[in-house]
Amino acid sequence: MDELHHIVNDVIVRFAGDGGEGVITTGEFFGLALARSGLDIFKVTSLPAEIKGGPAMIQVRVGEEPPKSQGSFLDILVCFNNEVYHLNKADLKPNGVLIYDPDCEIDETNADATKIEIPLTEIAKKEAGGALSKNMVALGAIGGLLDIEAELFEPLVHARWGKKGEKVIGNNLAALRLGRDFAQNLKHLVPFRIQRHPHKGAQVIQLGGNDAIALGSIASGLSVFAGYPITPASTILEKLAVMLPSFGGKVMQVEDEIAALGCVLGASYAGYKAATSTSGPGVSLMVEEIGLASMAEIPCVIFDAQRGGPSTGLPTKEEQSDLNLAIYGGHGDSPRIVLAPANVRDCFDLTIEAFNLSEMCQMPTLFLTDFYLAQAAATTPEPDLSSYEIINRLRPTAEDLKDYKRFKLTESGVSPMAKPYDDATFYIATGLEHNEIGNPDISPAAHRKMSDKRHQKLQTAIDYAEKKGTFARQYGDPEADIAVITWGSTEGAMQEAIDLAARQDLSVAQLHLLLLNPLPDQTIFEFIKNRKRIIVAELNYTGQLAQRLRAALNIQVESFTKCTGQPFTPYELLKQIMFYHGWDTGQSEPVLSQIARVQKQRQAPVPAPGHEGQDAAMAGAVAVSRI
Amino acid sequence: MDELHHIVNDVIVRFAGDGGEGVITTGEFFGLALARSGLDIFKVTSLPAEIKGGPAMIQVRVGEEPPKSQGSFLDILVCFNNEVYHLNKADLKPNGVLIYDPDCEIDETNADATKIEIPLTEIAKKEAGGALSKNMVALGAIGGLLDIEAELFEPLVHARWGKKGEKVIGNNLAALRLGRDFAQNLKHLVPFRIQRHPHKGAQVIQLGGNDAIALGSIASGLSVFAGYPITPASTILEKLAVMLPSFGGKVMQVEDEIAALGCVLGASYAGYKAATSTSGPGVSLMVEEIGLASMAEIPCVIFDAQRGGPSTGLPTKEEQSDLNLAIYGGHGDSPRIVLAPANVRDCFDLTIEAFNLSEMCQMPTLFLTDFYLAQAAATTPEPDLSSYEIINRLRPTAEDLKDYKRFKLTESGVSPMAKPYDDATFYIATGLEHNEIGNPDISPAAHRKMSDKRHQKLQTAIDYAEKKGTFARQYGDPEADIAVITWGSTEGAMQEAIDLAARQDLSVAQLHLLLLNPLPDQTIFEFIKNRKRIIVAELNYTGQLAQRLRAALNIQVESFTKCTGQPFTPYELLKQIMFYHGWDTGQSEPVLSQIARVQKQRQAPVPAPGHEGQDAAMAGAVAVSRI
């Protein structure tokens, strides 16, 4: 490694090109190579509107510690063509490194950047079998520029194109080499190298959020999965369709989301763990059956990969705006569990808890992942499967079966659930109010007692969560006057913002909630004690978690939201923290809609292009419309 | 009129019998006769589970002033058979009047009551053409006992059975007369007579809640109504099916609730006022399309006749538990208007406002009526149709059409909506995020600006409501330390409770909200200023309005709920008021579910049979299951 360069530990690289140019593969290989060499990576991608072609990008953040988010600005931007250059140029740090095909007309946005021109297309066409190899030329070049061993990339080519024959492999290997060769003479221009070190102790894997959910479901003992395709949830269904059958499970694409949850409820009634995946529009359609599950006390897990709403909304954009629907979606009072993962690892671990809580409380569980997590991938230690507790529903004992009461009133609210075929009894499950046997009973006493029973199970869930201690996480300065509460994939960006703020001696405490209904109230009351300001930061318009905290806990909190289809960047959260500490950060006046005003809600301004405007530019790059 | 008797001004009479015994007709005629004689009445009915037979009851409250609710205990109970006697006996005042067929085995529950035995069946069978006339014998008898003129009843017989021929009329008239004759000798036993006075100035009509909604819709200019049957909403659809065609409107029963709202959105897109009616399960199914209406800015009115939930729940029981669904039902942030009538008159007046707000704000409006209102009927002054303001949606001007932008950004958030065929332009409505033209646009700026636009319209609604001043009503002592907030059909019972409390010098202020989303925040802030306690009383388990007030306004309020499928009685609300004033009313410990505990919520105990237990007994009488 070249001793003349800074060694850095946190690098953000974005590859931008057309869908047809194979740019995603470049980024995937780049990430995979560095991950296998022992670094942690965090990867986000953005696909175009068009099925073929159209601007796409992949961004890889690399570090010795697992990156907490996608970051704010780019250290390196690699542009395959002029169109994507203009869509992405504003996101590069002023003194960042810009690598580009001569097609790009570089302008003064990047006046202070290190500019490295590499004839990607020309090299590919002339010497590597055609333009298709352009992406490997770029990969070779960046490898050369950063002194990353060629041996890390070559096996990836063999693995990917092994079945396509010698010629394809040859072309791609040639492209890799030629890119590298070309870059050799320019590598002195790049002022840093990535910190590298031998492999960590634990075996590391690289997972996408939806992979993690699929694997976590299998680990939980999932038996039946029924679903209907929808962006960004489809790959959960698709991965399980490939994998689950070999574990004895069944996966079926059905005619719509109503049928999907119907199948799931049937399978669960039959005594088998069952789940479905969808996005907001699908959850909206499932609302009646969620109420049935709540009333008839049938466990089930619904994975909701949230996207921008309302309605068809922004199918390929980030938003955390299905919380209201998850908690309140249903006529009548129909209790359910709501969980939200913050990162790819949670997508595995918390999926197991989703099944646990659902089985334990015999209640529907909604699992709110989101577009960001669905398309992100990250390194994480290989899970030790023996370390997970797997909870199964309560079944009747021989004693219970003597005078079996499916809906027996108990202290925890949970009663034994018989399994058809295996348990030699029978009972009726119904969406009507019922007595302990299960027969319809709409008397005042029955309704009151059964309502109590159903809601009592929420306390059972809280007890479990508080005991386990893994359903809320704290960060930052525990003594800080200013406290923020987050949920979902916002956690990491906020943690980074807190770290950045700490460097300026601005202290903030963070409480991150993974269990959103019922709320772990003791933890929250403990956390908010003696704070001067409590702010809930989230990605939706009306401040849904802020509202929920007020509603359920009768407490007062402030709301800070962003609703542009983009995730928070650490940088904009830092600005907000500075603002709370009394700094003038030039924040534009928040738009005051009625609800916003009443809530004293603060909204992140629409980002303007420029160096603070990563979002605007990403938006360009990711103006896609898969729905 | 007999001078030996007290003249009373507020009498509650219940007729209990089997569905097949025509008991409902007895009550209807009784109410109608007194209404036509110039009194105000309030009527509730309860039908049996079985289509034929099974215990039914009708309760008529009569007074010089419009009764505010069904009341707490009965002054007179008329029992047609032994089964219904036992179901209803506990609701009679200790010193009330019990009128019964000899079939009834009267027990000591009614030891202190005035007991009047009348051989209803025998008279009918022997002298009035058969048992079918029993109900008219009862009517004649009560007329005789209370000195109500026979001439008030006879026209009703002619009107009802006029087409059935002489014989039927003859039998029924005979039954009326025979009942009256039999009662003549016993009338001294009834210690009171009903205050009677000449007809009031304004013409009075007697309306059911669902009639009023149907008529209000016609008054609003409804053009297309599509629905799917469901208790207790079906009669809205059915009444409109009869009436609307003659006003040039179209009514269609469609294949399900999703199709119903789909049709409504289509009709409204086409430029015509459109609405649907359903109950909780139907609203649950409509959630996705409600989001579409919110996103594509399409006016529509959804009447939700709430019933006990969750799921199929308690189809023939009272509950106010669809508020969460109405406000929050939908993925993403999808603003909508939510209104709730308190009484039959509101069902007319507020229906007009439902259309007004929906058209004005180009937004879906949910109108939360309930089982209680759906089956209740009451007298009300005939509405002066010319006094209502009817608002139609904003249409593009010739100027607008030159460069037509369907979703033009404006200060109020409202933009002109073109009408196909009539407006010589075209545009696309879509559930995708869009630009001002309507074309799909999922850029950050578009999403932010359009979200602002959609939410800004809520402020427009608030401005209208605050200006009009009819969307919230106050009652009781404006200076009271203790304040209650109510919604829906709970208003009247609370007003009565406040009047009762005032007699004991216990003062309470009441704010009743008709507009539940957006909240008329200034009115609420003004009302809660300087109170010691603010309690939200409502008929659901989790305190949905209490939660909403906290959530949206960042204020702290207490919650008092009842969730037994029964309405509040003035008496139990009085007890609660006494409790708030520090009296020990022997309230049983409220059950503390997690949510209840965290909310410091107080629940009305399950009523026990006995004189405080009107509900338990009514429950018996009304254990029905139409779904």
Next chain:
Amino acid sequence: MPFMPPKEYKTEAKPIWCPGCGDFAVLAALYQAFSALDIDPTKTVIVSGIGCSSRLPVFVKSYGFHTVHGRTLPVATGIKLANPELTVLAMGGDGDAFAIGGGHIPHAARRNVDITYIVMDNFIYGLTKGQTSPTTGSQEGTGHGFKLTPTNPHGQWEEPLNPLAMLLTYGASFVARGYSAKPKPLAEVYQAAIRHKGFSFVQVLSPCVVFNKTYDELDAAIIPLEGKHDTSDFRAAMDLAWDTQTEHLGIFYQKERPTLTDRMAAIGTKSNPEQRAGDLSKLIAKYR
């Protein structure tokens, strides 16, 4: 379980149906069929939607799931998918089936999921008090029991659907019709339907005596198929279904083809052998 005579399948719950309702006979015939087939209540599930007819599972000794309006088939499919050993029946009314639930039928049929779907067709909505159903007769005389209903007080504007023709078109592998007034053949049709491997559909004409009394009309229209018809002849079955003047009773069509269970079982062999062991650790290791 020891052999149970028909009446032992009765539960304590008393049917809420009106005296004379066709559904009583539908239920009695089911007890008969269950007894004849020696159905084990602990290994059987009856799924229903919402309606007078959908109350049926409450009155039968067996596992039961009284779901929500129109979702009978998805739930029944999920049960069979989870445990193919279970005997699964789905039951409901004409509204539950062909109005709100109509979107699920084609898919249950083409999947050939091995359940028995019994639709109690009374050409009306009973439970909600007499509104129009998708099989209510039309003014033009198609279907049964034309009447002005509370939701069509001035006239009907829809042609009734033809359930049997629909089910045949969707690919149902067993299609039959019964009549509540003929309980013996009805019980026999049930037996054949439950025995059939694959999706079996039985339309039972089961009059609502309160809102659409069609006994006379039906009595005049029925003709039992008995032996006269080749149940493997799809085209002939279609012709019988389109003979809307006559209500043919019996099995219209029956054909064995792979069921959903069969096909799902078959794919086990197609999955990646190294995954077949079901070793999750190995699968996870692929993500290294």
Next chain:
Amino acid sequence: MPFMPPKEYKTEAKPIWCPGCGDFAVLAALYQAFSALDIDPTKTVIVSGIGCSSRLPVFVKSYGFHTVHGRTLPVATGIKLANPELTVLAMGGDGDAFAIGGGHIPHAARRNVDITYIVMDNFIYGLTKGQTSPTTGSQEGTGHGFKLTPTNPHGQWEEPLNPLAMLLTYGASFVARGYSAKPKPLAEVYQAAIRHKGFSFVQVLSPCVVFNKTYDELDAAIIPLEGKHDTSDFRAAMDLAWDTQTEHLGIFYQKERPTLTDRMAAIGTKSNPEQRAGDLSKLIAKYR
């Protein structure tokens, strides 16, 4: 509006479809038909659901409503109900129509609501990237473009539906098929469909070149009906629909019968004459 040549019906919005997608031809043929019929964009509404195909209204000068997945027909019905003067088209993909939207089709057809429903059938879910649709071919060889999809990676277990047989069974009064590779006859079928008074259904074979490229297969299977077939013969139309080896192109069936609009108009005369005046005060006075 003055006469508009086909290309004037084009909007500025550029189709997001992949090069070669069948939907381009479907769109072009629609421009042709609109022009030929002198369609007035200000008096026409195109309703669609969600899918690649459902983006179509964005590209046509006319009123348009891009609704949610599967709700095309209810919305289109509502529009026609509200204003029978409007020309109403409904369009969508095979998933939008026969999966999530399948429950609405029987009712639109039996109601004979006067709209034109065009389903762009590519035997796959395009927009969500290649999952199985209700018309995806089966292993056994029924239907077109059998393939292992992302959601059926090990095998298909459902027989594809037969859209034309279904629509005929439901009582659609106009049933036809077109093919995107034959744009001229397609435009003619459109014209006939739009002109038809009543519910007209057109299945357009419109291949997805990315996820289910079926051009070759279809080219080999098509036979135009041209003149050889009596479109008033229901049974013959059924037989053609059941000939699953061949993709007959053209009008299968056409029959005039009262439309929803006709029947609704007729009841005006049946309502109570004293109400007919539409005098609300009089109506309210009845509640005295």
